[in-house]
Amino acid sequence: MDSEEINDESDHDDQNSPGYYTRSKRRKLNKKQLEVATVSSPDLTERKRKNPIMFVPSEILQTVFKYVSHHELSGSIRLVNRRFKINAENVLNLAFKKIEKNLNVLIKNAEVSLAYTQDDMEIKCVSKLLNMLEILKVQYSIVMSTIWRYVYNEYYRTNRSCMYGGLLIDTHNIFLWKFVHYPNLLYAPAVVKDYALPQEVTRIIQMTKTFCVHFDKVNEEALHNCLVYSGCKVIDILDCAKFIQKLVLDEKVTSDTFVARYNYFFQNSWFIGLPISVTKEMEWNQKQRMMHMRLRRVVLAHNDMFLQQAQYERELILRPGPTIRIKKPGNNVYTGYGDVMDTFFYYGVMNDGAYIQKFHLDEDNDEDEVDEEVQNQAGNGPHANVPRNNSEEDIFYQIAHLGFRMNIEVRCPLSYAPLKILEKLDTNQQDILKKKHKTKGPTGISIVFECEGASYPRLPTIYEYHFKPKLL
Known part of the structure; x- marks a missing residue:
């Protein structure tokens, strides 16, 4: 991107050089020529230095x-x-x-x-x-x-x-x-x-x-205290998700403080933080950037999966008697992973078709065949009294296969509140914020990820993440 220009300063011949730079003598001008040169010289210099488009x-x-x-x-x-x-x-x-x-x-x-x-x-x-x-x-x-x-x-x-x-x-x-x-x-x-x-x-x-x-x-990331300047950017990103369940548990706006507690639930999704040995050191602003990137990927994938399903259902309503069969969305799965210092992250989203194929394979089977298969298995073998898999007797069956919940607690100056909160302020409050020369106050964001489906593969079901920058 950056170009480097190298200028060779050896404009004279080293062999003929007398040891100093020489130049031709200035030609003497008469009085009339001197007056003309004195008047026109500044104009020429101004024209050379100033491009007309600059005016x-x-x-x-x-x-x-x-x-x-x-x-x-x-x-x-x-x-x-x-x-x-x-x-x-x-x-x-x-x-x-x-x-x-x-x-x-x-x-x-x-x-x-x-x-x-x-x-x-x-x-x-x-x-x-x-x-x-x-x-x-x-x-x-x-x-x-x-x-x-x-x-x-x-x-x-x-x-x-x-x-x-x-x-x-x-x-x-x-x-x-x-x-x-x-x-x-x-x-x-x-x-x-x-x-x-x-x-x-x-x-x-x-x-x-x-x-x-x-x-x-x-x-x-280059900013000294980037979390403070970015404010509630995590909430701004999560508010872009269109097909999630959002609960506002608490939301208080004062003259100079914003305090809130939110609960987000992503359907057919997972988010797991697995502790590992430290592989590389990373500064906290880099960790913040990676978390923003991670949440943005989850939101984009979730919107993509469920927006496609919503568009398919809308087309079914708009075209009750289609001349050409409306094709159902294919089974799509998005996964992402990566390690940050002492934590390995694994997250992803799948649409309804992939979810049914993954966890409800017996839905398409005939009911008589399922009943006959269960009758043949019941009462036979040494494990006859063991609860059947995916039955009401199995305690793990009561846990959702997929879906993770985010519990967020925020406390920050009003200026750093989410965009939707700032847009709802009246004109007087907005004018007061604009006139402030410096924003003071603690800024902290606490996030707790809960993924109950991680208990099936014996992975951690809870991961906590805290943003605690220094005071400006």
Whole structure:
């Protein structure tokens, strides 16, 4: 990325050099020529040093930048000078915020179209387009939960950055342009092959993961007390999950303090922290970044699995008599793992089809065959009195196979509260927060993961994680 320029200073011949630098004598000028040179010299210097575009007002300069791709703005133009940097970043930040508005408008239009459409094939095409918009809306919320405190933060002072993911913005705009002008290019792959996505959506999903990890590592981890600046970022990420059970056990907002207790339950998911021997040392801000990444992966995978199931059920309702059979989502499983110092993490999500295949294999069997098999096994052999597996007599059968619960306790200054809390504040409270020059107070987040299904393979069912930064 950084280029190094090496200038050779040996501009003279070493053999003929008298030991010092020489230059030609200055030619004498008469009085008239001297006056002309004295008047014109500053003007020439000013013209050489100042480029005319530097005198253009910022509004016009930003209008010119709109004709350049956001990828070039973030990767090239933003690095020219300070003035270009300020105006390019302003264009990038506004462009990303505009994506959310466009997605919301198109989602409403697609829902209205479905209400007035009668043709079965047209319903299928519009529903596929609506599915893509919902996927992009989830991806957008994940990016916003990662960057808003450093890009769009109006509640307290922190290290400022920008939405430098120009290629991500460009890909969104390409998709939106095709959606408005050539929607057939988007829904055609999904109509031919169920659950297939166009190239733009697939790239956005991948770039979202990459960008969030890069932003955490480059922009946030480098801060001296990054947990304090990021505030309740854990809750911002968890609030992006659309198909979970969330209980607000306690939530108190005072003039300068935020205290809350939440309970999140992820269905068909697991999260296990297994103690191991220390393999490598890691600072606490790196551990925080890894936890944010881990939770983000779980949320994205959970949304992907259950959003696909919800979209399938919606299409069944919209198309009661389909001309082409509506294919059920395939069995999908997502797993992730990794070690951080003295803990090995294993987490994942599976959809309903994979869950049924994994834990309820006898549901598709005929009832008579099951009864006959049980009768043949009962009363025979030395283990006749042992409780049957997966029966009401088996104590482990009462434990859920999958699903983990998160109990979160938060205590922090009001400025560091989750985004949804800050948006609900009245105008006076928001103005008070904006006028504060420095935020003081303890910041602590305690998370307890409970995964009862881990008792089957004799793994730990509880893992505790605590964020305890130093006071600023």
